[in-house]
Amino acid sequence: MKIIITSKLPSQITSKLEDKYDVVMWEVENEPMPREQLFKEIEDADGLFCNVADQVDKELLDRAQKLKVISTMAVGYDNIDIEEAKKREIPVGHTPGVLTEATADLTFALLLAAGRRISEGIDVIREDKWKNWAPFFLTGQQVHGATIGIIGMGRIGLAVAKRAKGFSMDILYHNRSRNREAEQELGATYCELDELLEKADFIVLLAPSTKETYQMIGAKQFSQMKETAIFINTSRGTNVDEEALYEALKNEEIYAAGLDVYNSEPISSSHPLHELSNVTLLPHIGSATIETRMEMGKLAAENLIHGLEGKLLIHQVK
Ligand SMILES: NC(=O)c1ccc[n+]([C@@H]2O[C@H](COP(=O)([O-])OP(=O)(O)OC[C@H]3O[C@@H](n4cnc5c(N)ncnc54)[C@H](O)[C@@H]3O)[C@@H](O)[C@H]2O)c1
Numbered sequence: 001m002k003i004i005i006t007s008k009l010p011s012q013i014t015s016k017l018e019d020k021y022d023v024v025m026w027e028v029e030n031e032p033m034p035r036e037q038l039f040k041e042i043e044d045a046d047g048l049f050c051n052v053a054d055q056v057d058k059e060l061l062d063r064a065q066k067l068k069v070i071s072t073m074a075v076g077y078d079n080i081d082i083e084e085a086k087k088r089e090i091p092v093g094h095t096p097g098v099l100t101e102a103t104a105d106l107t108f109a110l111l112l113a114a115g116r117r118i119s120e121g122i123d124v125i126r127e128d129k130w131k132n133w134a135p136f137f138l139t140g141q142q143v144h145g146a147t148i149g150i151i152g153m154g155r156i157g158l159a160v161a162k163r164a165k166g167f168s169m170d171i172l173y174h175n176r177s178r179n180r181e182a183e184q185e186l187g188a189t190y191c192e193l194d195e196l197l198e199k200a201d202f203i204v205l206l207a208p209s210t211k212e213t214y215q216m217i218g219a220k221q222f223s224q225m226k227e228t229a230i231f232i233n234t235s236r237g238t239n240v241d242e243e244a245l246y247e248a249l250k251n252e253e254i255y256a257a258g259l260d261v262y263n264s265e266p267i268s269s270s271h272p273l274h275e276l277s278n279v280t281l282l283p284h285i286g287s288a289t290i291e292t293r294m295e296m297g298k299l300a301a302e303n304l305i306h307g308l309e310g311k312l313l314i315h316q317v318k
Pocket residue numbers: 075076077096097099100103151152153154155156157174175176177206207208209210212213234235236260261284285286287
């Protein structure tokens with residue numbers, strides 16, 4: 001059987017696949033397989049090992065004659081047309097859980113960086129603008145003891161809440177359903193979105209990208225936030241109206257933002273958000289530790305093998 005791996009991966013992940021199948025892997029470091037090549041390769045492929053940089057849409061699936069399984073090396077699968085895959089009875093695998101702690105760490109790093117103006121501090125030294133210690137130079141917002149509002153209290157949301165507890169923060173959350181573990185073990189308080197937006201000092205978005213969450217945070221929601229609020233998004237860029245965020249930051253309706261994800265990725269150095277000093281921008285590296293990416297890759301490989309062997313995947317999208 002033939003499988004396609006759309007990005008270069010280390011042998012610790014690919015060796016088991018290479019033992020069993022004909023593997024076509026894109027060998028260029030840090031770059032996805034070009035779409036034209038993917039169109040060609042998919043025609044006679046039995047398995048597809050992809051990631052968030054690949055659009056697995058109807059146009060691609062229409063070309064697949066014998067595809068038996070799609071396995072993405074990510075928890076989010078909004079880049080895959082699940083309905084089209086279902087119509088063709090192609091199971092889709094993803095990698096929840098193994099990236100929770102790494103992504104929560106990065107989310108908290110962004111929260112600290114945006115609140116304490118860390119990237120501005122780095123720039124001041126790089127640009128030789130640090131003249132002396134001064135009483136209110138680069139003062140930011142206090143993290144310890146502040147109120148965090150988590151939108152999307154799932155696996156990563158809960159792991160962020162645990163970190164927040166260590167900083168003695170009050171925890172508010174909004175979710176589709178109540179999270180008893182967060183409430184009982186961390187003292188988190190459930191509230192409606194409006195209340196969370198009005199009360200929280202740090203607002204952290206961790207809901208998946210769905211029809212319901214599309215641009216769920218826009219001009220109205222930014223206007224509800226405190227002027228001192230800090231907005232963090234490590235979920236998906238499409239959950240936010242990016243132009244409204246730009247306006248809210250520029251007009252100082254909110255204090256700062258920390259982003260790992262964008263409407264369209266990658267963003268270039270000419271993106272308007274770069275004009276602003278009160279935003280910390282990262283290139284979608286939430287889960288990017290060596291250990292976690294290895295775990296994600298190995299789990300995605302196992303999902304693929306299960307699919308090719310006609311078994312239920314370890315983590316199959318429902
Ligand atoms: N930046 C990164 O590199 C990175 C890494 C991992 C995950 N992510 C993103 O984070 C998301 C969350 O991952 P997870 O493992 O915690 O998923 P999860 O499914 O465990 O948690 C998501 C939570 O969001 C809630 N939710 C769904 N729709 C909602 C809505 N309309 N309003 C409020 N809450 C809603 C769900 O009930 C669930 O509790 C992923 O879908 C992915 O998009 C990003």
